[in-house]
Amino acid sequence: MTEGTDKKTSNFIRNIVDQDLSAGKTQQVHTRFPPEPNGYLHVGHAKSICLNFGLANDYRGICNLRFDDTNPSKEEQEYVDAIQADVKWLGFDWDDRLFFASDYFEQLYQYAEHLIVNGNAYVCHLDGEQMRSYRGTLTEPGKNSPYRDRTPDENLDLFRRMRAGEFEEGACVLRAKIDMSSPIIQMRDPAIYRIKKVHHHRTGDDWCIYPMYDFTHCISDALEGITHSICTLEFENHRPLYDWILDKLPVPCHPQQIEFARLNLTHTLMSKRKLLALVEEGHVAGWDDPRMPTIAGMRRRGYTPESLREFCERIGVAKADSTVDLPLLEFCVREDLNAHSPRVMAVLDPIKLVITNYPEDQVEELDAAYFQDNKAWGSRSVPFSRELWIERDDFREDNPKKWFRLAPGQEVRLKFAYYVTCQDFVKNEAGDVVEIHATYDPATRGGWSNDGRKVKGTLHWVSAAQALAAEVRLYDTLFLDPNPGSVKDVPLSEMINPDSLRVVQAWVEPSLAEVEAGHRVQFERTGYFCVDPDSKRGRPVFNRTVTLKDSWAKIEAKLNA
RNA sequence: UGGGGAGUCGCCAAGCGGCAAGGCAGCAGGUUUUGGUCCUGCCAUUCGAGGGUUCGAAUCCUUCCUCCCCAGCCA
Numbered sequence: 001m002t003e004g005t006d007k008k009t010s011n012f013i014r015n016i017v018d019q020d021l022s023a024g025k026t027q028q029v030h031t032r033f034p035p036e037p038n039g040y041l042h043v044g045h046a047k048s049i050c051l052n053f054g055l056a057n058d059y060r061g062i063c064n065l066r067f068d069d070t071n072p073s074k075e076e077q078e079y080v081d082a083i084q085a086d087v088k089w090l091g092f093d094w095d096d097r098l099f100f101a102s103d104y105f106e107q108l109y110q111y112a113e114h115l116i117v118n119g120n121a122y123v124c125h126l127d128g129e130q131m132r133s134y135r136g137t138l139t140e141p142g143k144n145s146p147y148r149d150r151t152p153d154e155n156l157d158l159f160r161r162m163r164a165g166e167f168e169e170g171a172c173v174l175r176a177k178i179d180m181s182s183p184i185i186q187m188r189d190p191a192i193y194r195i196k197k198v199h200h201h202r203t204g205d206d207w208c209i210y211p212m213y214d215f216t217h218c219i220s221d222a223l224e225g226i227t228h229s230i231c232t233l234e235f236e237n238h239r240p241l242y243d244w245i246l247d248k249l250p251v252p253c254h255p256q257q258i259e260f261a262r263l264n265l266t267h268t269l270m271s272k273r274k275l276l277a278l279v280e281e282g283h284v285a286g287w288d289d290p291r292m293p294t295i296a297g298m299r300r301r302g303y304t305p306e307s308l309r310e311f312c313e314r315i316g317v318a319k320a321d322s323t324v325d326l327p328l329l330e331f332c333v334r335e336d337l338n339a340h341s342p343r344v345m346a347v348l349d350p351i352k353l354v355i356t357n358y359p360e361d362q363v364e365e366l367d368a369a370y371f372q373d374n375k376a377w378g379s380r381s382v383p384f385s386r387e388l389w390i391e392r393d394d395f396r397e398d399n400p401k402k403w404f405r406l407a408p409g410q411e412v413r414l415k416f417a418y419y420v421t422c423q424d425f426v427k428n429e430a431g432d433v434v435e436i437h438a439t440y441d442p443a444t445r446g447g448w449s450n451d452g453r454k455v456k457g458t459l460h461w462v463s464a465a466q467a468l469a470a471e472v473r474l475y476d477t478l479f480l481d482p483n484p485g486s487v488k489d490v491p492l493s494e495m496i497n498p499d500s501l502r503v504v505q506a507w508v509e510p511s512l513a514e515v516e517a518g519h520r521v522q523f524e525r526t527g528y529f530c531v532d533p534d535s536k537r538g539r540p541v542f543n544r545t546v547t548l549k550d551s552w553a554k555i556e557a558k559l560n561a
Numbered sequence: 562u563g564g565g566g567a568g569u570c571g572c573c574a575a576g577c578g579g580c581a582a583g584g585c586a587g588c589a590g591g592u593u594u595u596g597g598u599c600c601u602g603c604c605a606u607u608c609g610a611g612g613g614u615u616c617g618a619a620u621c622c623u624u625c626c627u628c629c630c631c632a633g634c635c636a
Contacts, residue, residue: 183564194634
């Protein structure tokens with residue numbers, strides 16, 4: 001991707017890097033993005049990806065992609081593949097630096113033996129419950145395990161037998177020998193290896209013991225020559241352990257761990273566990289459901305990589321817990337889509353408009369620019385005829401104040417076509433308006449007149465006879481609560497916005513018959529849409545990425561207030 | 562009431578002793594064949610609170626308050 005040459009607002013991590021560079025502590029910035037392949041990546045990961053890869057790009061350094069795959073019972077190859085696709089789609093490249101913590105298993109094992117030989121680790125047979133009680137509490141120190149003072153030889157023998165599969169799962173673990181009375185809980189002899197007789201997606205059945213995160217991560221960083229190991233705030237408590245392990249081992253270098261606040265977004269759940277539940281319980285159609293905050297979901301929804309990167313740039317990086325307003329994300333998407341989406345016409349909630357003075361069988365082909373603000377984008381031709389579909393919401397029987405769309409006696413412009421004046425409307429027995437009658441002014445072909453007439457309203461439309469039927473999926477936030485993550489003891493099913501997905505049968509202009517999945521357009525006056533993979537030839541399916549801003553809605557709200 | 566972090570505009574966020582950047586949202590106008598875009602203007606005498614140091618403090622010291630994280634053989 002292109003090098004970041006524009007000035008970025010500073011943040012505490014850039015300040016640290018600047019200092020390290022000028023002090024000569026760091027020659028070349030080397031970061032890494034270390035996902036665990038136990039789920040799909042979400043916007044929160046996007047923030048981390050942009051931070052790690054972005055920092056490397058900006059400082060002419062490098063960034064590795066490393067899978068933290070030390071817990072085979074939760075990890076799958078499907079996730080490994082999806083994660084790589086998502087990082088690439090976001091616009092980042094790890095070149096030949098694709099790594100897996102599992103590639104270091106043998107090396108890690110040797111380091112564990114090194115710890116044992118030096119009296120810094122021991123095999124402990126306390127079971128889970130005993131471990132917990134020996135650990136003490138937040139305010140009381142723990143007490144030493146009865147197995148803590150075994151000799152290195154004894155421990156080495158036991159650990160080798162663990163590796164050989166002589167013990168059952170849970171029978172024992174390897175623990176770092178640190179300090180059971182440390183006020184830092186994670187320093188109270190943390191487990192660093194446990195027995196798991198589970199098939200690993202990459203190492204198969206080679207191992208029945210697997211290293212824990214704290215042991216694996218710092219060593220992996222050191223082996224790869226990482227200079228700045230950036231992670232989220234909850235690992236701040238682990239930093240003393242990160243440093244302790246590296247200090248006890250003959251590793252090639254000692255990376256600096258730096259913690260930043262993870263991203264929270266209003267109306268959005270960011271916990272992988274809960275996202276998994278949404279998928280498994282069937283509340284959404286899958287990890288790439290367009291309502292999901294996953295990168296895959298957002299991609300399907302129509303978000304662009306540029307907009308996501310811009311968003312990550314604008315939210316900044318700091319250490320204070322924060323929750324970003326969803327409108328900022330929407331702003332970033334609109335900003336990019338506005339500059340890159342061709343405009344086309346689609347009527348989502350149709351009502352018939354009959355041009356009573358237009359010839360019965362006549363069909364005109366009108367030239368319609370794909371983007372009037374930039375004619376270089378070219379145009380297509382759109383059929384116009386006596387019977388059209390227009391948006392139900394563009395007609396008001398009562399002609400409210402400040403309303404300049406269609407209403408009895410009012411003249412509006414049909415974009416690219418003619419000025420029309422509403423003469424009449426037809427209601428059904430239930431009292432609903434079902435058809436609108438209007439007359440057109442033939443002198444306004446193309447949608448313009450030079451007589452200085454003031455026509456404030458411009459409507460989009462589709463010729464009824466030529467209109468193409470399309471399915472349109474309208475999305476709203478998946479959750480009604482602005483902070484779903486903080487809601488306790490309420491099942492997901494009750495938290496979901498019942499209107500998060502509304503499927504509508506729309507009429508779209510015929511030029512859209514052959515669009516390819518992934519194609520993005522703006523439906524004039526309505527919003528930005530992206531063609532879904534579910535589309536069939538001649539029967540497209542559109543996902544609404546984001547609506548256009550609607551200032552009439554605000555005016556109307558004030559009028560009604 | 563152990564330890565580790567954080568508190569600057571409704572939401573993010575710069576600032577690191579010299580007198581409160583920027584963005585989003587909001588508000589008021591202008592332009593407009595999208596009530597979109599774009600453009601213009603407004604939007605923290607104040608930085609969690611109280612003391613103190615200083616000619617001068619959001620920035621230093623101090624006391625207090627609030628919030629987040631840690632007691633997985635998860636990451």
